[in-house]
Amino acid sequence: MLRFVVRRLLQAVPTLLVLSILLFAWLRSLPGGPATAMLGDKATPAKIAQLNQVLGLDQPIYLQYLRFLRRVLTGDFGNSLVSGDPVVEEIGRAFPATIELSVVALIIAVGLGIPLGYLAARYRGRMLDNVTVVGTLVGVAVPVFFLGYLLKYVFANTLGWFPPSGRQAVDIDATHVTGFFVLDGMMTGEWDAAWDALVHLVLPGLALATIPLAVIVRITRASVLDVVNEDYVRTANAKGLAPGTIRGRHVLRNALLPVSTTIGLQTGLLLAGAVLTEKVFNWGGLGSLLAEGIDRKDYPRLQALILLAAFVYVVVNLLVDISYAIIDPRVRVR
Amino acid sequence: MVHTRTARWRRLAVIGVTAAVALSLSACAQSQRGAGGSGNVGGTMVFGVAGAPKNFDPIFNDDGESFRPIRQMYETLVTYKPGTADLAPGLAKSWESTPDGKTWTFHLQQGVKFHDGTPFNAAAVCFNFDRWFNMKGAAAQSQMIYYGDVFEGFAHNEGDTTGQPLYKSCEAKDDGTAVINLNKYKGALPAAFGLTSLSISSPDALKKYDADKVTQSGDSFEYSSYATEHPTGTGPFKFGGFDKANGTITLVRNDDYWGQKAKLDKVIFKIIPDENARKQELRSGTIDGYDYPSPADYKSLKDDGFNVAVRPAFNILYLGINQKNNPALRDLRVRQAIAYALDRDSLVRNKLPEGATVATQFMPKAVAGYADDVQQYPHDVNKAKQLLAEAGASNLTLQFYYPTEVTRPYMPNPQEIATVLAESLKEAGINVQLVPRPWNGGYKDDVQKAGKQDLHLLGWTGDYNDAGNFVGTFFGREKAEFGFNDPSLFAEIAAADGTVDPAQHAAAYQQVSRDLMSRYLPAIPISNSPPAFVVNKKIHGLVPSPLTDERWGPVSKD
Numbered sequence: 001m002l003r004f005v006v007r008r009l010l011q012a013v014p015t016l017l018v019l020s021i022l023l024f025a026w027l028r029s030l031p032g033g034p035a036t037a038m039l040g041d042k043a044t045p046a047k048i049a050q051l052n053q054v055l056g057l058d059q060p061i062y063l064q065y066l067r068f069l070r071r072v073l074t075g076d077f078g079n080s081l082v083s084g085d086p087v088v089e090e091i092g093r094a095f096p097a098t099i100e101l102s103v104v105a106l107i108i109a110v111g112l113g114i115p116l117g118y119l120a121a122r123y124r125g126r127m128l129d130n131v132t133v134v135g136t137l138v139g140v141a142v143p144v145f146f147l148g149y150l151l152k153y154v155f156a157n158t159l160g161w162f163p164p165s166g167r168q169a170v171d172i173d174a175t176h177v178t179g180f181f182v183l184d185g186m187m188t189g190e191w192d193a194a195w196d197a198l199v200h201l202v203l204p205g206l207a208l209a210t211i212p213l214a215v216i217v218r219i220t221r222a223s224v225l226d227v228v229n230e231d232y233v234r235t236a237n238a239k240g241l242a243p244g245t246i247r248g249r250h251v252l253r254n255a256l257l258p259v260s261t262t263i264g265l266q267t268g269l270l271l272a273g274a275v276l277t278e279k280v281f282n283w284g285g286l287g288s289l290l291a292e293g294i295d296r297k298d299y300p301r302l303q304a305l306i307l308l309a310a311f312v313y314v315v316v317n318l319l320v321d322i323s324y325a326i327i328d329p330r331v332r333v334r
Numbered sequence: 335m336v337h338t339r340t341a342r343w344r345r346l347a348v349i350g351v352t353a354a355v356a357l358s359l360s361a362c363a364q365s366q367r368g369a370g371g372s373g374n375v376g377g378t379m380v381f382g383v384a385g386a387p388k389n390f391d392p393i394f395n396d397d398g399e400s401f402r403p404i405r406q407m408y409e410t411l412v413t414y415k416p417g418t419a420d421l422a423p424g425l426a427k428s429w430e431s432t433p434d435g436k437t438w439t440f441h442l443q444q445g446v447k448f449h450d451g452t453p454f455n456a457a458a459v460c461f462n463f464d465r466w467f468n469m470k471g472a473a474a475q476s477q478m479i480y481y482g483d484v485f486e487g488f489a490h491n492e493g494d495t496t497g498q499p500l501y502k503s504c505e506a507k508d509d510g511t512a513v514i515n516l517n518k519y520k521g522a523l524p525a526a527f528g529l530t531s532l533s534i535s536s537p538d539a540l541k542k543y544d545a546d547k548v549t550q551s552g553d554s555f556e557y558s559s560y561a562t563e564h565p566t567g568t569g570p571f572k573f574g575g576f577d578k579a580n581g582t583i584t585l586v587r588n589d590d591y592w593g594q595k596a597k598l599d600k601v602i603f604k605i606i607p608d609e610n611a612r613k614q615e616l617r618s619g620t621i622d623g624y625d626y627p628s629p630a631d632y633k634s635l636k637d638d639g640f641n642v643a644v645r646p647a648f649n650i651l652y653l654g655i656n657q658k659n660n661p662a663l664r665d666l667r668v669r670q671a672i673a674y675a676l677d678r679d680s681l682v683r684n685k686l687p688e689g690a691t692v693a694t695q696f697m698p699k700a701v702a703g704y705a706d707d708v709q710q711y712p713h714d715v716n717k718a719k720q721l722l723a724e725a726g727a728s729n730l731t732l733q734f735y736y737p738t739e740v741t742r743p744y745m746p747n748p749q750e751i752a753t754v755l756a757e758s759l760k761e762a763g764i765n766v767q768l769v770p771r772p773w774n775g776g777y778k779d780d781v782q783k784a785g786k787q788d789l790h791l792l793g794w795t796g797d798y799n800d801a802g803n804f805v806g807t808f809f810g811r812e813k814a815e816f817g818f819n820d821p822s823l824f825a826e827i828a829a830a831d832g833t834v835d836p837a838q839h840a841a842a843y844q845q846v847s848r849d850l851m852s853r854y855l856p857a858i859p860i861s862n863s864p865p866a867f868v869v870n871k872k873i874h875g876l877v878p879s880p881l882t883d884e885r886w887g888p889v890s891k892d
Contacts, residue, residue, distance in 0.1 A: 045783040079554035164614040
């Protein structure tokens with residue numbers, strides 16, 4: 001198993017290297033540049049040229065790339081052009097925000113998705129099934145930002161049940177240790193801060209969960225319907241096993257294989273969804289960093305973020321493969 | 335059976351280890367509550383802002399998001415009367431210059447202390463001016479945008495900085511008198527002494543936190559801890575912290591402030607980049623106000639009981655004309671025809687925010703140099719056609735560049751503005767090809783560097799009350815944006831800028847304004863659009879400033 005993991009990680013190295021070259025070339029071929037963005041209204045061609053010279057952006061692109069690569073190998077991704085902070089520090093700060101949000105979204109999606117999908121399959125063709133199928137269609141089709149605004153309008157502005165945006169009320173004076181605000185509140189015993197952070201998570205968590213939830217419901221439903229008709233289920237029935245055992249051990253367990261693949265892929269997509277959700281809910285995570293980085297042509301930040309995203313994708317796929325091995329012993333044996 | 339028991343043990347072990355880790359973590363985490371912040375007497379105001387500040391060292395900043403907190407923590411020698419662009423005493427009670435405009439004497443306020451308790455005096459003023467002039471390093475110099483604009487050069491220019499320095503020396507005659515010597519007169523002074531970038535910092539803090547150290551890391555800059563954690567000025571608020579994880583900047587009242595002390599205990603600027611999110615936070619009461627509401631929301635915000643404060647307009651939107659690519663545009667009659675063809679009244683009425691006005695010249699009315707009697711170009715399609723015919727340019731086709739993915743205070747909706755203007759031009763028989771380009775994706779390169787366009791939209795927000803800051807910026811020298819080289823115009827502007835006497839200075843610029851509108855017409859002024867902010871009914875005393883230079887000191891909250 002360990003060898004498998006190491007080999008897969010080593011395979012990621014050339015992938016990331018090629019990606020970094022493409023990324024570097026692509027970012028620098030975009031019109032406009034960080035100097036224009038940094039100088040804003042007061043940008044004159046002379047000032048842009050001066051800043052480009054100071055930043056080394058007037059040098060040949062391969063030289064710039066080699067310089068970048070040399071620094072990255074020492075763990076230095078440079079400083080953000082927008083905030084001036086080291087990019088690694090910025091990402092470290094934003095990472096917990098996105099993870100916190102994604103975990104909540106994933107808990108909602110998986111926690112609701114698998115039971116709903118299973119129930120829809122079990123009561124196939126009945127009311128519950130029909131409602132679920134239509135609901136998932138809508139869930140997949142509604143854009144995240146629209147749903148976000150809708151949730152905010154109804155639950156924050158009209159009903160006032162939840163805060164409209166942000167991660168924590170500004171006047172709560174919370175101590176931040178890990179950057180996971182809920183966890184921080186629990187660790188420091190500031191329970192009001194933890195609760196406040198949790199309340200702030202509800203609406204963005206729901207908005208971000210919608211698409212993966214819909215996908216998981218559909219895949220679970222389809223997968224369960226497949227498995228129910230397998231020979232071994234019929235055999236188990238014939239042997240007179242308790243229905244609960246058949247459902248749990250024979251149907252659901254086997255049906256979960258494609259579902260876990262889906263969850264893995266959806267986890268990657270959550271990061272994409274987070275860009276929009278974070279914008280709508282003013283969530284200071286990786287998505288906000290990325291959006292601002294694109295807007296301001298923040299090369300160092302974009303390079304680090306996109307490479308990080310690629311790395312996360314590789315790791316998540318690896319985790320999916322490992323989970324296969326756990327759910328399906330045949331994979332492990334092979 | 336054995337198998338199941340092992341699994342159960344393993345599960346228990348996992349739970350045990352997790353609990354142990356959580357416990358040990360909570361043992362090292364200590365609540366830091368009560369470490370800062372004062373009582374609840376004056377209250378806290380939370381204001382939504384669009385972006386994060388770059389840092390808090392005034393000299394290395396040039397954008398509104400950084401200036402907003404800096405203006406509460408720092409002060410300048412000269413400042414502006416609230417709600418105007420007129421000069422008022424700041425850290426200097428009064429000031430005067432010699433007739434040649436080369437020596438400026440500042441009589442300083444007494445009993446002023448920096449936030450670190452050190453005294454503000456003439457030596458501190460000179461320390462700041464000397465620091466700027468002697469700044470080392472291409473990286474640091476490249477970030478001193480406003481200093482570079484006003485003082486033109488450094489003791490040792492580095493990188494691409496080439497200007498001859500305006501600054502010569504500073505003498506502390508006594509504790510309360512600072513004298514600044516310049517190599518030549520500059521029209522921007524004394525107004526430019528009020529620029530937020532030229533705020534006075536505590537010399538002790540500058541030295542202690544190594545403020546001059548701007549290092550370049552790869553493609554970007556790194557600032558000292560003075561700029562990021564220890565900004566130390568004399569203002570009514572002190573730095574309380576920048577919580578980057580939660581996107582808030584906290585300022586706390588300076589109880590030792592020399593002037594009228596701030597009423598609020600705390601001001602929190604909350605960063606909310608999305609304009610819609612700012613609006614929803616205001617409506618749900620989590621913030622007390624925000625900057626730059628969309629003009630489309632003014633009415634509904636007012637209907638809901640919010641106070642939309644429109645700033646006096648201190649900007650200009652113009653339709654640029656590039657004479658380089660199309661020879662017809664070199665004919666004054668053709669440029670005048672374009673001016674007559676534009677229906678600016680209808681544009682301002684239908685597409686621009688409340689309070690916007692048609693611009694008759696290249697500076698807003700508040701600027702000394704604005705002339706009431708410039709040549710006017712009312713909407714007149716027949717006159718436009720007639721002028722085009724006279725110039726033999728009846729079949730004119732023009733590339734009209736406009737920016738997308740941007741709103742500026744002077745240009746809330748570039749696409750709509752460009753469409754309306756293009757329609758008016760078509761009515762006068764001019765063929766217009768609209769060319770949209772993303773603002774951060776090459777628009778400024780195309781129009782200001784490459785000069786690809788025939789017509790384009792651009793504008794400017796004034797930094798201080800001087801005509802040179804407007805017309806000098808646009809037409810003071812040859813620029814690819816306008817594609818003409820007219821030494822007589824450049825000389826006229828330079829002469830106006832070099833006129834020391836305030837009355838003659840204004841008169842000279844008024845003549846520039848008249849000549850620009852009648853003899854040169856290198857572009858067409860379109861409009862002045864005031865940006866606004868919005869606050870709820872509990873907030874009082876936040877006075878809208880044309881320079882977006884609002885001060886939170888006198889602000890109170892019910």
